[in-house]
Amino acid sequence: MNARNFHTGIPPLDFLVTFLQSRVQRARSQGLDRGASAVEWVIISAVVVAIVGVVAAIINAALTEGANKVGDCIKGASASKTC
Numbered sequence: 001m002n003a004r005n006f007h008t009g010i011p012p013l014d015f016l017v018t019f020l021q022s023r024v025q026r027a028r029s030q031g032l033d034r035g036a037s038a039v040e041w042v043i044i045s046a047v048v049v050a051i052v053g054v055v056a057a058i059i060n061a062a063l064t065e066g067a068n069k070v071g072d073c074i075k076g077a078s079a080s081k082t083c
Contacts, residue, residue: 073083
């Protein structure tokens with residue numbers, strides 16, 4: 001039983017082994033630059049997530065400040081003065 005003619009008699013297992021062997025062979029035959037694209041996408045995604053986080057923090061701070069101002073205005077409200 002060599003790696004090319006792997007046969008267990010269990011069709012799903014034979015298919016899985018053949019499929020995995022072909023994936024490994026294809027990965028070995030292609031150049032090493034194939035993973036560079038994945039790394040670039042990871043870096044781009046990380047930058048986008050960081051930007052979204054910063055924008056969310058800025059919006060959250062602005063909303064909290066506005067809510068505090070409204071709350072203070074309501075607490076100090078009377079019939080004779082306005083905010």
